[in-house]
Amino acid sequence: MKTEIILSGVGGQGLVSTGEILGQAASIFEHDLYATMAAAYGSETRGTFTKSDVIISDQPIGCPNIDKANIILCLAQVAYDRYVDTLEDDTVVIYDTDSVVKKEGAKGKHIGYPFRSMAIELGNIQTANSIALGVMIKQCGVLHADTCKQAVAARFAGKDKVIELNDKAIDFGMSLE
Amino acid sequence: MAKVIKKFIEGNDACVDGAIAAGARFYAGYPISPSSEIAEGAAREMPKHGGIYIQMEDELSSMNALLGASLAGKKSFTATSGPGFTLMQENLGLGIMSEIPCVLYVVMRSGPATGAATKPAQADIMQARWGTHGDHNIIALSPSSVQDCYDLSLTAFNLAEKYRTPVLFLSDEVIGHLRETCREREFAPEEIFNRVQPAPGTTQEEFRPYDFSGTMPAPMPAVGDRNLLMRTTGSTHDEKGEFGPGPANINKVTHYLTDKIDKNVDDITIVREYKMEDAEVAIISFGCSARSSMSAVDILREKGVKAGLLQLVTIWPMPEKQIREVLQKVSKVVVAEMNLGQLAKEIRSFNDYGCKVLQANRTDGVLITPQQIIDALEEK
Amino acid sequence: MKSYKDYMLFNKLPHTWCAGCGDGIILQSIAAVMAEMEIDKHDIALASGIGCFGRVDDYLDINCMHVTHGRALPAATGIALGNPNLTVLCTMGDGDGATIGGNHLIHAARRNINVTAIIANNYNYGQTGGQYSATTPTHSITSTSPYGHVEHNFDLCKLAEAAGATFVARATTYNPVQMRKLIRQGIENKGFSLIECMAACPTHYGRYNKQGDAAAMLKRYNELTVPVEKAKNMTPEELEGKLVTGVLVNNPRPDYYTMYKKIIDEQSAAYEAAQA
Known part of the structure; x- marks a missing residue:
């Protein structure tokens, strides 16, 4: 059982943090799961394309770079454009309809929501990634919402309000059809 | 626990x-x-x-x-x-x-x-x-x-x-x-191994900071030891740590420093084998390239190719014995590394067995892929 | 009562230095100060590099670490932080201390590492035939400046002062009594101390620059010496080419380890509390 997730967007969207929560949930709070995250490193800065490859598996993981992803999260058009022509029929594309326009006739299972608008409605724009996280948890099948919440709680230890908001966002993401 | x-x-x-x-x-x-x-x-x-x-x-x-x-x-x-x-x-x-x-x-x-x-x-x-x-x-x-x-x-x-x-x-x-x-x-x-200390009661007269007689170093008290003074130098020295540039001593020190590691190679070298038991072709790799090599082995096995991986955890001293065993056992080896063949050259120097030694190299700053390693192996 | 002899390895004599070299006077001064202070030799460590004066550790019966050219001060830094209870000396020539290792000098001074650096300044690389160093005066003849040296030379004491050394002093081999006093004060300063010891090299620098034999060079030191107290009332023009001796800087502040130890105490206590 192996799930390969690409988190893509532009610098400053918190993709590394989202990847870390996935990785921490799998590595620390799930039983006997392995995770890797290969994040872009170098001169990438705020506003330019960036991505992280996250692999979660019940077996030791070989190459940490993803060739064919099961799930691709796209939070920016530049990121979506990069992947749209590589999609296969069973690739799940989760995208932010506030900033990404779906290509007509594109392959893959497209799941789009206005994550940023939803986050504002939920009380804090910074929870947009947690809503997307909820959607990803549901799609990937290897992780549980509980363990992701534990990872969030560990990450924001002492900041109860932040934890509560993110938990709410994860639940909200999970509830989306 | x-x-x-x-x-x-x-x-x-x-x-x-x-x-x-x-x-x-x-x-x-x-x-x-x-x-x-x-x-x-x-x-x-x-x-x-x-x-x-x-x-x-x-x-x-x-x-x-x-x-x-x-x-x-x-x-x-x-x-x-x-x-x-x-x-x-x-x-x-x-x-x-x-x-x-x-x-x-x-x-x-x-x-x-x-x-x-x-x-x-x-x-x-x-x-x-x-x-x-x-x-x-x-x-x-x-x-x-x-x-x-x-x-x-x-x-x-x-x-x-x-x-x-x-x-x-x-x-x-x-x-x-x-x-x-x-x-x-x-x-x-x-x-946890801590450096060997001189036997209790060793006098300054008896103490030698260096020992070139065998293949293990002398005990090493710290500077500040209550009983013994310590002396080290980067100049060729005798066993007391004093300047000793005579021909015989230079030769002795040179051999001692190389033997210390060469003669203990079995204690120092670590390798990992992945699916090597029945392997007919092998990848030899290390570090990040070993990760892609592991994936390459899995992909090849799915395709019915009996591939295995020898991962060098110890790079130096080179695990010659284990490398020779692989070269003797399989018909083809791919050396996967993110350089232009630094390890491959070493591997070839051990190839007295007619094994075909191929290379999968990558130098563009992108992690070598499993496919690239497979392609190198399948090269005619 | 201890003697300087208690800190020396007499079986290693005669020493390697040329007749008339000033380095032996500095060696004896260092040994005499250790005796005077009655330091247990297990509590002293000396780091030295390469060059005539780098060989000083050959003759001292204390903990010694002989390293590469220019790197004695970083090695001394490691020893001083590795065991802060030690008295750490660092012996260098003008090659080690001012030239190839000049960068380490300013940083050790800036950090206020608890090390006493003793630099024997003979204006040239004596061990290898008298090439010029960063302290070689302009116009000097050396084996690598046969037509006269075109570079300006460092004033090591001013350099150390500007870099933040908490104790800086200069002595010449003409006055070993003063040299001992200054080395002792340097050791007693908890922080970075520099003692610049002017040491004649009659074999190379003296010969190339026609300064006469060892005795003439020593006399020359005496003529050029201006005690710091007297120098205070002299103009820069009057001090040109002179050797100002004595304590030039004595401005203590907490040394690196003392500052860092506070962080260790705070952080280790917080860590242990979090673990409990």
Whole structure:
């Protein structure tokens, strides 16, 4: 059982943090799961394309770079454009309809929501990634919402309000059809 | 049952945790990409454990500060990458000649010179082996996972202490920045090797800081020992540590320093075999390339090819015996590495068996892919 | 009562230095100060590099670490931080201390590492035939400046002062009594001390620059010496080419280890509390 997730967007969207929560949930709070995250490193800065490859598996993981992803999260058009022509029929594309326009006739299972608008409605724009996280948890099948919440709680230890908001966002993401 | 903490961290951070768990209490270094997280981690963590972090003015001084602190009894380490490693070479030699233990984490990047400073490479294999001048020998380990960064840190410090020599920890940008599941196990006291001390009651008259008679180093009291004065030097010296540049002594010291590692090769070398039992073709690799090699083996096996992987965890001394066994056993070997064939040349030097030795090389700063390794193997 | 002899290895004599070299006077001064202070030799460590004066450790019966050219100060830094209870000396020539290792000098001074650096300044690389160093005066003849030296030379004491050394002093081999006093004060300063010891090299620098034999060079030191107290009332023009001796800087502040130890105490206590 192996799930390969690409988190893509532009610098400053918190993709590394989202990847870390996935990785921490799998590595620390799930039983006997392995995770890797290969994040872009170098001169990438705020506003330019960036991505992280996250692999979660019940077996030791070989190459940490993803060739064919099961799930691709796209939070920016530049990121979506990069992947749209590589999609296969069973690739799940989760995208932010506030900033990404779906290509007509594109392959893959497209799941789009206005994550940023939803986050504002939920009380804090910074929870947009947690809503997307909820959607990803549901799609990937290897992780549980509980363990992701534990990872969030560990990450924001002492900041109860932040934890509560993110938990709410994860639940909200999970509830989306 | 030893305490285990599960983490999801970068390889560079696991190096710091592993070094501290292995007993390191002194860090001197000069930050350089892609190793800087080790410096930052040491600055953050060392004082919590009573240790010291000092950022020196360059890598020359870092190496000497390491050796000085180690001589004063502290297990010491530094971290660097290509250009900084080059600057350390002079005094890496000092550590070898003076026989002072320490560990150098070298997170390899694309070169030469500034190169592509943030991109991975594995092109310092020969710099590690021959970077410092003169006949000498070196121990170098290469991690292929974040778990290795933690676990092999203990191995690195233990080998340094046991053989009284600097040990290289040849990581790379991929492993250094890879975040991964890591189980940090508290090391039991009996697993941690501390440098041998002189027998109680040894007098200054009897004491020798060096012993060239066998293949193991002399006991090493710290500077500040209550009973014995310590003397080390980078000049060719006699067993009292005094200047000794006579022809016979130069020859003796040269042979001793190389034999110390060559004759203990079985104790030092670590390899891992993956699906080698029934392998008909093999990949030989190390570090980040071993990860892609492992995936390549899985893909090949799915296709019905009996492939296996020999991973060199110890790069130096080269695990000649294990490499020869593979060359003898299989018909084809691919050496997968992110350089233009530094390891492949070494492997070929052992090929007395007519095995076809092929290369999968990558030098564009992108992790070598499993497909590229498979393509190299399937080449006619 | 201890003697300087208690700190020396007499079996290693005669020493390697040329007749008339000033380095032996500095060696004896160092040994005499250790005796005067009655320091247990197990509590002293000395780091030295390469050059005539780098060989000083050959003759001292204390903990010694002989390193590469220019790197004695970083090695001394490591020893001093590795075991802060030690008295750490660092012996260098003008090659080690001012030229190839000049960068380490300013940084050790700036950090206020608890090390006493003793630099024997003979204006040239004596051990290898008299090439010029960073302290060689302009117009001097050396084996690598046969037509006269075109570079400006460092004033090591001013350099160390500007870099933040907490104790800086200069002595010449003409006055070993003063030299001993200054080395002792340097050791007693908890922080970075520099003692510049002017040591004649009659074999190379003296010969190339026609300064006469060892005795003539010593006399010359005496003629050029201006005690710091007297120098205070002299103009820069009057001090041109002179050797100002005595304590030039005595401005203590907490050393690196003292500062860092506070962080260790705070952080280790917080860490232990979090673990409990």
